[in-house]
Amino acid sequence: MKLLHSTEGRLAVxxxxxxxxxxxxxxxxxxxxxxxxxxxxxFPEFAILALAMTVTMLTGGIxxxxxxxxxxxxxxAATILTQVTGGGAGTxxxxxxxxxxxxxxxxxxxxxxxxxLGLPPILATLxxxxxxxxxxxxxxxxxxxxGFPDATAWIGNSTVLGIPTPLILFxxxxxxxxxxxxxxxxxxxxxxxxxxxxxARFAAINIDAMLIRxxxxxxxxxxxxxxxxxxxxxxxKADYGSSYLLLAVLIAVLGGVNPYGGYGKVxxxxxxxxxxxxxxxxxxxxxxxxxxxxxxxxxxxxLVMIVNTWxxxxxxx
Amino acid sequence: MxxxxxxxDHVTKTYSGITALDSVGFSIAAGEAVCLAxxxxxxxxxxxxxxxxxxxPDHGRILFAGQPQGALNPRLSAxxxxxxxxxxxxxxxNLSVAENIAFSAELGHGTRLVxxxxxxxxxxxxxxxTGVDIPLTAAVxxxxxxxxxxxxxxxxxxxxxxxxxxxxxxxxxxxxxVRVLLDIIRRLKAxxxxxxxxxxxxxEVLEVCEKVIVLRNGQKVAEGPxxxxxxxxxxxxxxxxxxxxxxxxPLRADAxxxxxxxxxxxxxxxxxxxxxxRAGEVLGxxxxxxxGRTALAKALFGLVAPERGRITLDGxxxxxxxxxxxxxxxxxxxxxxxxxxxxxLTQSILQNISVGRLDAHGASGILDIGGLMAEARDxxxxxxxxxxxxxxxxxxxxGGNQQRVVLARWMARSPRVLVLNGPSVGVDVGSKAGIHxxxxxxxxxxxxxxxxxxxxxxxxxxxxxxxxxKAGRLIEDIPSGQVSETDLAHRLAS
Numbered sequence: 001m002k003l004l005h006s007t008e009g010r011l012a013v014x015x016x017x018x019x020x021x022x023x024x025x026x027x028x029x030x031x032x033x034x035x036x037x038x039x040x041x042x043f044p045e046f047a048i049l050a051l052a053m054t055v056t057m058l059t060g061g062i063x064x065x066x067x068x069x070x071x072x073x074x075x076x077a078a079t080i081l082t083q084v085t086g087g088g089a090g091t092x093x094x095x096x097x098x099x100x101x102x103x104x105x106x107x108x109x110x111x112x113x114x115x116x117l118g119l120p121p122i123l124a125t126l127x128x129x130x131x132x133x134x135x136x137x138x139x140x141x142x143x144x145x146x147g148f149p150d151a152t153a154w155i156g157n158s159t160v161l162g163i164p165t166p167l168i169l170f171x172x173x174x175x176x177x178x179x180x181x182x183x184x185x186x187x188x189x190x191x192x193x194x195x196x197x198x199x200a201r202f203a204a205i206n207i208d209a210m211l212i213r214x215x216x217x218x219x220x221x222x223x224x225x226x227x228x229x230x231x232x233x234x235x236x237k238a239d240y241g242s243s244y245l246l247l248a249v250l251i252a253v254l255g256g257v258n259p260y261g262g263y264g265k266v267x268x269x270x271x272x273x274x275x276x277x278x279x280x281x282x283x284x285x286x287x288x289x290x291x292x293x294x295x296x297x298x299x300x301x302x303l304v305m306i307v308n309t310w311x312x313x314x315x316x317x
Numbered sequence: 318m319x320x321x322x323x324x325x326d327h328v329t330k331t332y333s334g335i336t337a338l339d340s341v342g343f344s345i346a347a348g349e350a351v352c353l354a355x356x357x358x359x360x361x362x363x364x365x366x367x368x369x370x371x372x373x374p375d376h377g378r379i380l381f382a383g384q385p386q387g388a389l390n391p392r393l394s395a396x397x398x399x400x401x402x403x404x405x406x407x408x409x410x411n412l413s414v415a416e417n418i419a420f421s422a423e424l425g426h427g428t429r430l431v432x433x434x435x436x437x438x439x440x441x442x443x444x445x446x447t448g449v450d451i452p453l454t455a456a457v458x459x460x461x462x463x464x465x466x467x468x469x470x471x472x473x474x475x476x477x478x479x480x481x482x483x484x485x486x487x488x489x490x491x492x493x494x495v496r497v498l499l500d501i502i503r504r505l506k507a508x509x510x511x512x513x514x515x516x517x518x519x520x521e522v523l524e525v526c527e528k529v530i531v532l533r534n535g536q537k538v539a540e541g542p543x544x545x546x547x548x549x550x551x552x553x554x555x556x557x558x559x560x561x562x563x564x565x566x567p568l569r570a571d572a573x574x575x576x577x578x579x580x581x582x583x584x585x586x587x588x589x590x591x592x593x594x595r596a597g598e599v600l601g602x603x604x605x606x607x608x609g610r611t612a613l614a615k616a617l618f619g620l621v622a623p624e625r626g627r628i629t630l631d632g633x634x635x636x637x638x639x640x641x642x643x644x645x646x647x648x649x650x651x652x653x654x655x656x657x658x659x660x661x662l663t664q665s666i667l668q669n670i671s672v673g674r675l676d677a678h679g680a681s682g683i684l685d686i687g688g689l690m691a692e693a694r695d696x697x698x699x700x701x702x703x704x705x706x707x708x709x710x711x712x713x714x715x716g717g718n719q720q721r722v723v724l725a726r727w728m729a730r731s732p733r734v735l736v737l738n739g740p741s742v743g744v745d746v747g748s749k750a751g752i753h754x755x756x757x758x759x760x761x762x763x764x765x766x767x768x769x770x771x772x773x774x775x776x777x778x779x780x781x782x783x784x785x786x787k788a789g790r791l792i793e794d795i796p797s798g799q800v801s802e803t804d805l806a807h808r809l810a811s
Contacts (some may be wrong), residue, residue: 183683183684183686184679184682184683184684185675185676185678185679185684188668188672188675188684189672189675191664192661192664192668192672195661195662195663195664196657196660196661196662198657198658199657199658199659199660199661200661201620201640202620202640202650202652202658202659203672203673203726204640204641204643204644204645204673205672206641262661262663262664263663
């Protein structure tokens with residue numbers, strides 16, 4: 001029962017319960033190797049977006065521009081991949097580097113808006129997200145960019161020692177973010193800032209530099225997620241993954257990240273990602289419509305927040 | 318007994334294991350003025366909150382006019398005529414005097430349309446009851462503190478107040494303004510309105526009070542006719558000790574100059590502030606609420622950007638308006654409001670100390686967590702913080718121990734100058750002496766300490782020199798041995 005005392009412990013139980021329930025509902029299909037592999041290819045892209053969301057939410061902020069950044073980065077990379085002839089691994093590397101650069105630049109813009117100009121993160125990133133999507137549409141005219149060299153497919157569709165590459169990528173990023181949050185001064189500062197921004201100022205923490213780095217990190221992660229989406233879809237488009245924004249927020253909150261800042265663990269986010277993937281694949285198999293999924297996600301988000309808020313206020317009195 | 322307006326019968330309230338009020342009983346009659354005295358943390362604010370219906374007692378009964386009340390809420394309390402005037406007055410600064418006075422009464426009328434004529438009538442009639450003349454159309458933000466307080470009193474009166482509770486009514490008033498306030502209170506009493514003064518400095522209002530109640534650590538330790546009390550006996554009951562604390566050890570005659578502040582000015586806050594601070598010196602800055610003392614304290618640490626002036630530390634100029642630069646130069650700041658400005662309440666005790674040392678232990682990028690936490694634990698021991706579990710959230714600690722945590726955070730950075738704004742606000746008596754001991758220790762190590770406080774016994778007990786601040790200016794520089802508490806109080810408020 002001790003497991004239930006921590007947010008992450010409860011999540012582990014929930015993830016297991018959802019897994020078992022789905023296995024029971026559709027034993028032959030849900031438990032198949034094919035389904036497991038397919039799930040392992042599906043979730044890393046939005047899981048990486050959830051990591052980006054987590055980092056900003058820990059500061060009490062949010063980054064609503066992640067999907068915009070992911071698509072813009074993907075379109076820049078796709079343009080390089082389709083325009084530059086040769087098409088070897090070198091081109092792919094250059095395209096990925098350019099995409100990450102776009103993510104960093106977009107994050108820098110968000111960081112400056114939030115830290116230096118003091119805009120509320122939710123509005124700053126809502127606006128910048130529209131700008132990034134707008135640029136992406138202007139560059140492509142709204143149509144998909146496709147026709148990549150074969151090497152592009154590696155990041156999204158290959159396996160290494162039988163493990164899907166996107167899963168490995170997500171695992172490495174999750175580990176790196178986890179270490180960053182717990183083992184560096186930057187990580188501690190961003191959590192402390194999230195816990196009490198005013199006290200952080202009074203404690204002489206360099207808030208502006210910290211916040212800018214947070215949004216740059218979020219932008220870079222979004223760009224990486226964009227690369228995975230592009231590789232898996234074998235194309236890039238300004239309006240891919242529009243449902244991923246809500247999903248990323250939902251996963252972060254479900255994973256125990258406090259939307260007011262100051263608390264959150266990567267392991268919680270990983271467990272929440274798994275829960276969501278089990279749920280969505282399972283529901284798909286038992287014949288729940290794709291359209292009902294957003295309804296379920298939205299309800300789940302509200303429910304989790306009610307439970308968390310209720311627990312937090314319950315503890316105070 | 319049935320004529321009593323309000324009666325508390327064995328009221329007990331605990332917050333997460335800490336007893337804020339312990340079986341407190343008293344009563345207030347119509348037209349009676351009562352002093353509720355007690356230090357910070359004695360349970361005064363809890364008592365107000367229970368009367369106002371904001372908090373529910375755990376045990377005990379509350380009677381209005383002899384009738385036992387069930388669970389109170391703010392609406393029921395207000396309907397019974399109990400009005401609380403908080404220290405900040407809760408006025409609408411952008412609205413006029415008349416609108417502020419008539420606001421609650423208008424809401425009570427239930428009309429949806431604003432009726433200017435009736436608002437003006439209500440306001441004029443209420444102001445007349447107090448016998449004070451304030452222009453009805455003036456915006457409240459343009460008024461002096463004393464007039465704002467008056468508007469708040471009038472607002473309470475406009476809604477049939479039967480008991481007006483005034484929280485720290487005199488902290489921001491000059492002596493003359495206090496006398497005006499007392500005259501108004503006399504008029505109210507003649508009208509049958511009861512008044513409850515709640516404060517930690519009540520000597521000034523004793524003359525209009527019938528009764529005094531003293532709280533200490535949540536218990537009623539004294540109650541009696543006001544005539545039986547004087548300033549000294551009030552203090553004795555409030556603190557539970559007789560003698561004032563010993564003055565600080567004298568400063569070494571050859572102590573070098575550490576910090577120099579020249580011509581520091583910020584419009585609307587402070588003007589032409591200059592002083593020097595020597596190594597090992599404890600310098601007090603005292604003034605009424607609104608004298609600019611807090612803005613000055615923040616300016617020393619870069620949280621407020623002055624328009625003119627300079628600060629030098631060891632002869633090197635400190636950039637103004639930049640907390641990072643101030644901290645880098647060796648200035649530390651312990652804020653006035655520990656809960657919102659000082660602490661990361663949900664984070665662990667150790668984390669709250671170590672947050673100031675992250676850069677020192679993380680130069681390579683990876684944090685040396687072992688070293689960081691060991692250092693924080695060491696500070697817990699050195700400042701004798703009573704923390705059963707150093708990994709527990711810092712909000713689980715008492716006020717005194719929380720203050721030591723904030724002190725430890727800065728002391729761990731080995732600063733040259735520490736600015737302590739209200740170092741023992743909201744701290745119990747025992748911890749207060751402990752914090753004063755820490756200040757003496759800092760001074761012995763050769764740090765410069767600036768204590769900003771309106772707690773005069775504290776200033777006298779800890780400081781070598783006291784700067785008196787009034788309306789944004791330093792008006793006096795007094796060696797602490799040469800002034801008594803009453804004398805100092807007079808200089809602050811005259």
